[in-house]
Amino acid sequence: MIYLDHNASTPTAPEVREEMLRTIEIYGNPSSLHEEGQKARGLLDESRAKIAAFIGAFPxxxxxxxxxxxxxxxxxxxxxxxxxxxxxxxxxSVLKPFEFLAARGLKLHRFPAGSSGIISTDSLPDGVSIVSLMLVNNDTGVIQPVRKAAEEAHAKGALFHTDAVQAAGKIRINVRELGVDLLSISAHKMYAPKGIGALFVRRGLKASPLMFGGNQEKAARPGTESTLLASAFAKACEIAEERMEEDEMRIARLRDMLETLIKSNVDGCLVNGAEAPRVSGTSNISFSGLKGDSLIINLDLAGLCVSGGSACSSADFKASHVLTAMGRTEDEARSSVRFSLGRETAEAEIFRAAEIVAETVSAMRGRTW
Known part of the structure; x- marks a missing residue:
């Protein structure tokens, strides 16, 4: 099986598994004052400091x-x-909370996307309390002009949030250089386990909590912290810091190879976002005349794991809102497949993946290309 769905989730790195085996014996509650609790507190504080350093923040x-x-x-x-x-x-996870609030009276302004997938925030109105623009799009891999957008937001007195989940570990992130007030990241996109993420909250800001309980995480997120997952997350950040440039160059070469091979052997292909700056491992391709969900299933049966950028189920396959926002037709958006490469993707897998795509598309179209 060839796994090209790293934007959905990454395998746990061997070094991260080793770290978890080391720290699983630290079982105390970090909020407890006794020795075992303070061991856990020390590990949690150490992990928090490493994750903070990874994005240029204070612990x-x-x-x-x-x-x-x-x-x-x-x-x-x-x-x-x-x-x-x-x-x-x-x-x-950003759009739906805003829509929830809009249904209860929030005035919500939406920035349009250009055909390349780049967002322009020039139309920012006065009086907004917060602006949200992701750093890297999960469907196309397009890198957004967050620093410029943050400056525009601050000029109008608004806070600025960026969803950096698909950026962390792929490009360098420094919250001071970006000028953001809030930034979200997730461990399982970075070769660590599911179940933990982090929100950068600039000093001086205090979030209204969604849940209520103890005072953990400054009461912004009550509940006993997982020292095990925090240490795994921190280890993943350390690894990414060490090998980011090396991984980026190698994966970018493989992505370009995959796109070239597919375009050379399959007619009716459109690489979405190719004309914009992208992170190295993401390629979103529309295959004319096909339905993305059916293609994904058939590719899986042939031994290739990919995904659609859109919500997909056997009963309801929706066109990617990202692609339609970029001006793609409903049919183009419905025919898209996202290939996302990772640290362990091999060149031989790229050649075979391209063969599988060509063979599967040909069979589904009922003709030989």
Whole structure:
């Protein structure tokens, strides 16, 4: 099986598994005052400091969450007042909280996307309390002009949030250089386990919590922290810091090879976002005349794991809102497949993946290309 769905989730790195085996014996509650509790507190503080350093933050600016979805929800619901602005290509964990608030009276402005997938925030209205624009789009891999957008938001007195879940570990992130107030990341996109993420909250800001309980994570996210998952997350950040440039160059070469091979052997292909800056491992391709969900299933049966950027189920396959926002037709958006490469993707797998795509598309179209 060839796995090209790293944007959905990554395998746990061997070094991260080793770290978990080391720290699983630290079982105390970090909020307890006794020796075992303080061992856990020490590990949690150490992990928080490493994750903070990875994004250029202070340790006390890191709030642990259960993942990117919760981090985004805290950012949106914890800081939004009467009006907000959001891009049209955000992940559902950003869009849906805003839509929830809009149904209850929030004035919501949406930034349009250009055909390349780049968002322009020039239309930012006055009076918004928060602006949200993702750093890297999960469907296309397009890198967004977050620094410029943050400057525009601050000029109008708004806070700025970025969903950096698909950026962390792929490009360098520094919250000071980006100028953001809030930033979300997730461990399982970075070769660590599912179940933990983090929200950067700039010093001086305090989130309104979604849940109520103890005072863990400055009461922004009550509940006993997982020292095991925090240490795994921190280890993943250390590894990414060490090998990011090396991984990026190699994976970019493989992605370009995959796109070239597919375009050379399959007619009717459109690479979405190819004309914009992208992270190295993401390729979103529309295959004319086909339905993305059927193609994904057939590719899986042939030994290739990929995904659609859109919501997919056997009963209801929706066109990617990202691609339609970029001006793609419903048919083009429905025919898209996302290939996302990772650290362990091999060149031989790329050649074979391209063969599988060509063979599967040909069989589904009922003709030889």
């Amino acid at each position: 006390d600016e890191i709030v642990f969450t259960s993942g990117g979805t919760e981090a985004n929800n805290i950012a949106v619901q914890g800081f939004t007042d009467s009006a907000a602005a959001v891009s049209s290509i955000e992940h559902s």
